[in-house]
Amino acid sequence: MPDRLGTGPTLFRQISRRLIVFTLLFALLDAGIVVLTYARxxxxxxxxxxxxxxxxxxxxxxxxxxxxxxxxxxxxxxxxxxxxxxxxxxxxxxxxxxxxxxxxxxxxxxxxxxxxxxxxxxxxxxxxVRPFLPVIRDELFEHVALPLVPLTLMLLAFNIISVRRVLAPLRRAEWEVDALDPDNMALRLTVPGEPREVDALVRAVNRALARLEAAVTTLRDFTAHAAHELRTPLAIMQLSLDRLGDTPVKAELQADTDQMTRLVGQMLDLAQADALVIADAESVDLAAIGRAVVGQLAPRAFALQRELVFSDAGGAIVRGHAEAIFRIYRNLIDNALAHARPDAVGDAAILVSAGPGPQLAVRDHGPGIAAADAAHLFERFWRKNRNASAGAGLGLGIVKRLVDAHGAEITVETPAGGGALFRVSFPPA
Amino acid sequence: MRLLLVEDNPRLAGLIRDGLRGQGFAVDGCTGLADAEAALQVNSYDLLLLDLGLPDGDGLALLRAIRRRRDTTPILVITARGGLDDRVSGLDAGADDYLVKPFQIPELAARCRALLRRPGAALGTVLIGGNVALDTAAREVLVAGCTVETPPREVDLLEHLLRRAGHVVAKASLENALYAMDAEVTPNALEAVVSRLRKRLAATAANVTIRTVHGVGYALFTPADGDHA
Incomplete structure (x- = not known):
């Protein structure tokens, strides 16, 4: 955070400077009074x-x-x-x-x-006047310096302590604001109660956060509701389509419907992934989930003339949300299926693995990821070639969000032999 | 086989009803929770197809009410809700299966059959996949109408694969089904049975294929599965 500290003076310095100027003015006034008294x-x-x-x-x-x-x-x-x-x-x-x-x-x-x-x-x-100067000097010392210097020093010390104490709630609010996470909009600052000025500021910030949360929730809910509402008409479309005789037109319509179904599903997934907060996660076995995903997707892979291979290297127990991890696997495999080279059949199987330890990986034998593209890979709606791929570019964005929600890391590697290897490393269970 | 379909969208309800009738099911329809309760009072159904978002309430409430009165009628939830926790909460509420819209009639019919078969597993049924048929009572395998001599273990394997045709059946569940609990199963025993069954089917010009999904299990595909697997 580059602008974490402002360049303006601290409150302590501001108060101290005013205190010293005030003391000097007071000393002058006091000296004037002493001189005037003796003159009279x-x-x-x-x-x-x-x-x-x-x-x-x-x-x-x-x-x-x-x-x-x-x-x-x-x-x-x-x-x-x-x-x-x-x-x-x-x-x-x-x-x-x-x-x-x-x-x-x-x-x-x-x-x-x-x-x-x-x-x-x-x-x-x-x-x-000369003979009286020592007298005046002594009188000034006694009546001006003696009371004012200790008083000023005491005030400066008091200033340090009180400023620090008064600003403590403000500093805490600062830490809490820094710790705010756009993925968890329910977070609020702790209301300090006193001093009233800080309390008022914190309450105002909390009100602003509540408005932001409402706005973000409305947006998320809208996406989720829109996608949700689209599913029934899509189901109607699909079933009506099934009643048509087999023609090339039907095949095209079916492909369009599939694409739209996928897009609607991804929009819903993304909205849910954004709202996902993993609290008191359960212990889940990445291998069991991986096996289930590969089992579910294998028929589609076969239909695309591809093969999925699962391997369990052991020890892949993590804390997490089973369904969310299922979707991490599924989206990574979907991505691999979409990018596997069309000519590579047979030995170019997509390798899905769990472990060793708390990690999972999906490796394809496609064209791999160019270094320039790696930065955009997890951006939503990003596609390398907008016209070539049927997807909307949401799959890896969903993966990234689900990975983040688990406190896990996702990396892309180019393994020996080409292709791309996506690895998700979870924190130890 | 009598099914009750609870779906509030009339057009979707009509399409599902027509589709399932075409697959040999008798389907009654209703559009809300109250209607569904009334229909369940009057008739007894073999299967309930339940949409969750209904005009007069949440389908999950009906699901829980049915399970509370110890009614074990199989229930298949058909819903637009495909959220991270929706499937689990649907199954927790007592659903036997969960299908997210949109779907195709063959998929729905297959799931209905799977649910209907469950309680009547002892009854003889003929399982069909492509030109292969298996009589579960007589333990007989027919390819293109001709009996093929098949050892019991391969018949068991074929039965499990046919029941889940087009889907991957986990290795562990096949091993559990094929071998007694206490039997010593060598790692390659199942693989050997699969290999023998494959050869036997290939020798008889059967048009189904058994594919290996390494690290997961096996799947049987019929020519029809190729289209929309």
Whole structure:
């Protein structure tokens, strides 16, 4: 199946792409809100900047010898150690004064560096935006990246799982559609129940299949009914013909009637073969059926100056439909009788065989099958030479269909010594 | 020999009736299931010829009804149904034979005779094929009116082949008929009997031929079989 997979993006990719774009937009919005919030509350920006400087000092091995962060002027830090009792504490405070071009910021922070409580008095001038960038960076990280990144990753993971689960019924429906067999029109897709969208699609496909089945059945039934209805007038024709005296005209009419009888029979056979579904097949002996067919057809073969020979190589037990296998043999022998060379009498017997193992074969000594014709051989209404043969070209089409219904294989070989050998191999019983 | 023909198509019924009368049968006709039931109540028939697709129902229903009341009258189904399972379901329903339309009168008459002969096999009958006649009671073979001395086993063989003239009789069924159950039958024994009978008939200018269908059995053909075998 060349177009089994489409080239469009998968649903997972579509959802993921939208999810990422949405997350980025949301991050931008979030960042905008953070920036706007601080622009409207410059004092909290000063507060945060002071805290950031204090954290930086606390992380240093010797806070007393620290120097200014970039962009800060008139920077000074003074460590404060309380002289009084252990429980004496200093209060954190921040002070902001406007100076030309920026702010003078001062305040006290506790140094949380794990040692005894210490405090630092910081004072510096922040000119322009540059000194506040670390604060903004930290705030963006804390308020935008920290909540959004894990959330996005979780959504992507959820996306994988949910898409796979939601689409599982769709995938099953796909397998079932691929497994649909035109020979078994009764097959339907399993209705998943949920999600409702897939359920609706599957139900719609099933309704379409039901309409198709009805159309195909109507066509088949029409063929079968037409052929069936033709048999009674044919019987009348045949019996009326029998009342005529023997004349060349009667012989011609008889030949025409025979041909029509055959055609009607084949149309009916074909319609039935198309509808044949082999379920819980019985064990049948190809040799017994072969013997019965050869017994039935031998008188006609003798009348045509031909001979049928049956041989049983043993072990030809298969699971199948006895009457259908009977017709496989009969149509193959009919075909052999039609194609045997008219001059070859006697040693050019048609060899019918069962076995060894689950197979049957019919071999004639006719002109054989040209490689170019082998492809058309089993097509319905195909004849090598439309005017030369009396048949309608349905016999081998019927055989093919009956063989397929058994899960068997039919092959055509050109055996040593010429002619054609049709072999039907059944699956082991 | 009285036959009941159940066929709804009047023209076909007429042709069958005329044809069978020409072959020496007495034929009553009816066109539906109800008529057929009524006719069976009044008369006793030796054979029933039954079409399956009838205006007032399926012939198989009548077939089952007849068999349910343990009536063993031979029934030959004549039908347009030649489907994959139709023959089997017809025989399962209790038909003795099954003939698909269209057919020819000699074929129908032969099948009727075969069915009629079944219960009366003990009665003496003269079987005829070409210029060969066999008196089944006297075990006597005549070719062109002259008695031909024939050993019993060859008479048995000829009888079976004549009964199914124009058809192949399976080797196994001939062996069963010719030899006792426990007798040792060598693979070539039947072949030898066939060969001797062939020579005997050939020596007397009989116009029947016994042909071998390798791997299957033997068939006896009369000059008439050549036309539409």
């Amino acid at each position: 509350q410059p004092e909290s920006l000063a507060h945060e900047l002071l805290s950031l400087e204090a954290e930086r000092l606390a992380a240093l091995p010797d806070p007393a010898r620290a120097t200014a962060s970039p962009g800060l002027a008139h920077w000074s830090a003074q460590l404060l150690t309380p002289h009084t009792a252990d429980d004496a504490r200093l209060i954190d405070w921040t002070r902001r004064e406007r100076i030309p071009g920026g702010y003078r910021i001062s305040g006290v922070r506790e140094l949380a560096d794990g040692t005894a409580p210490r405090w630092v008095l910081l004072r510096f001038d922040a000119i322009g």
